[in-house]
Amino acid sequence: MADVVDGQANTVFVGGGGAGHASPQTLLLKYANRHGLIAGATGTGKTVTLQTLAESLSLAGVPVFLADVKGDLAGLSRAGSADGKLHQAFSERASQIGISLAYQAFPVTFWDVWGKSGHPVRTTPAEMGPLLLSRLMDLTDVQEGVMNIAFRVADEQGLALLDLKDLQAMLVWVGQNAADLSLRYGNVSTASVGAIQRALLVLENQGGDSLFGEPALELADLIRQDASGKGMINILAADKLMQSPRLYATFLLWLLSELFEQLPEVGDPDRPRIAFFFDEAHLLFDDAPKALIEKVEQVARLIRSKGVSVWFVSQNPTDIPDAILGQLGNRIQHALRAFTAKDQKALRMAAQNYRANPDFDTADAIQNVGTGEAVTSLLEAKGVPGVVQRTLIRPPFSSLGPISDAERAQIMNASPMGLKYGQAVDRDSAHEMLARKAEEAARAVARAEAEARENDALFDMTRDEYRNARRYKPRDEGRTRSSRSDSIVETFGKSLARQLGTKSGQAIVRGVLGSLFRGR
Structure with a gap:
């Protein structure tokens, strides 16, 4: 039986083997920062695939950040059970694809914007910036211009924008001095200021006031290993956050942008510095302005030189803009259902994104793979896309499903992040x-x-x-x-x-x- 991680070859095992399936499919860590896609209809196994990839990267010493949309990924903190009803199926799968089934727990840090299901994760309006804030509040171009003026004046006057009340106070000041500011920066209408204030009130009612504040999250606290050398798996509790999809998408985009801006260039490392999984990725692009999509494309294209591996997880590859989809070299496609003409068109388009295999029709394979199977194409030597293969995804080593509140509290109490981020700080600011x-x-x-x-x-x-x-x-x-x-x-x-x-x-x-x- 083979190990999941081959330290000498710097590869992690993804799946394969069995009748009608390819030889073992491995992800080259050197090319993991070429980013990836995990796609498939609901119930086809995307979440388990995400979990097994997070395990493999952690075993290779790569820290991971992922969003737990349904609460299922918390099981990474607990070893799988040899007594569970899934054990027999997992054992058969492990034997079929030729790996050892080594149940184990993984080092996990829980995070939560609201500070209930994880350590508080905060940022400041100054760090998020006017572009993302305008996107978050769905502001018009004119209102976004006023927001930019407010940030510019705050910077020039040395007024720190650290939380929502700072930004609200700054906008009040801008409205009161609109006549003077208009002469220097352009028209500042009190109507636009009022509209922004109303949007901030809505954001505050949705819990946005919990996101903005100090101490702000330091990226170094995400890029960690435990004492045994496993990469830390950072799990963002997103079940409640998903009720505000724009807040969810904006927060993850901010985090990705911060990684891009703060991490130094490392060229092509032998393995990523951190792997970032963006679940429900379509929320990032729904009704997004062109400028925002261009920014995501820029980050996806350039962040690989910072040693960051980005994986977009969505139901259909068509959820991802073509300019960004073209940056995703590693692809794991679970089943797509084609019940309508539109679905059939999307299926054909998804099949065209793969390097054809003469042994089978790609579109037919995508439509007919079962749960736990996928059509994969992983980068090979010199970054060449691999031929599309039908692959059995390896079973997870950790537990599937959620954990109890007591287990979560125990893990949080043992983490040093609680002392650092548990208590909010209100510094002298705007x-x-x-x-x-x-x-x-x-x-x-x-x-x-x-x-x-x-x-x-x-x-x-x-x-x-x-x-x-x-x-x-x-x-x-x-x-x-x-x-x-x-x-x-x-x-x-x-x-x-x-x-x-x-x-x-x-x-x-x-x-x-x-x-x-x-x-x-």
Whole structure:
């Protein structure tokens, strides 16, 4: 019996063997970063194939990230049972394809956007950026432009956008200063700001506030091995997340983009640094704008040089745009059903994506393979696509299906990620900074108003005193020998009294007396 991982040849066993099936099909780790596709109708075995690939890559020391859409993949953390009803079928399959059936558990870290079924996984609006956020909230082009302005101003002013309330506060500030910003960045309408705020409110109600915050996920915590050298399998609890499909797709695209931006170039390594499985991949492309699809195509094309293996998992290859499908060199196609003319057309198109095998018709094989079987084409030496083969997928070594809440809690409590990400942190950021600026501005206005009132009181008091003095002071009181000087003072006083009755005179006195008052 052969082992699943051949360390000397740097290959992992995928399946094969048996009557009417090919010789063993292996995935060359050197070409695993050419990406892959797992496709097939519901119930044909896609999830089990994903599980067995994750096991094999982990055994080869490659960390894995995958989304658990139905809760079935948590069984990776528990060894398969020799007493289960599936054991006999698995033993027969293992004997048929020539491998040892070694039941074992795998190192698993559970993650969850809401922090309930796994450790909290967070990012910040600043890290996600305006493009993905606009996609997440389904903004129009005009609203996306306003979002870009908000991010640009926040960056220039040193206002960190770390959570939703930071972004909401920044948009309020943009709306209040729309006139000034429009002169520099282009039109900023309050209607667009209001529309974005409503979209943020919807996102918050869907649980988006749990996604944004700190401590943000560090990619190094995904690219880990356990003490025995197995690659860590990171499982994102996505059963609840799938209820917000746009949030699910945007989060996984953000994670893929972060891997692309942060990991250094490594050329063609002998094995991937991490394997990324994008389940329900059609959600990424449904109603996606052209700019977003082009970004995914760019990432898929260039991220292989970062040592990242990306696998798209979907029901039909036609769910994936052709430009991206062309980047997927390793393909595992489970059965497609062709009940309608549209289905038959999709079946023929799927068959055309494979290098033909003269021994059978590819379209016929795709339609008729049973559960646990697949039509495969894996890259061979020098990256040449292999001839399409009918393949029996190897049985999993871990348990199929979900685990109990107690088992999940035990694994989470033993993980160091709980100490790092368990408690949210609210640092000083845009919301707090703008609140302080607003308070300072309010205090400055209050001081100015108080000074104005005091100046008014001083002005009124001086004018009354002056008039009272002129009205009741005896004519001969205070006369001195300097009669010429007294006449000058008296003349100035009469002139001043006349000026006090005019607006310009009042302004002059306010300014002079006000400055004197403040100088005291």
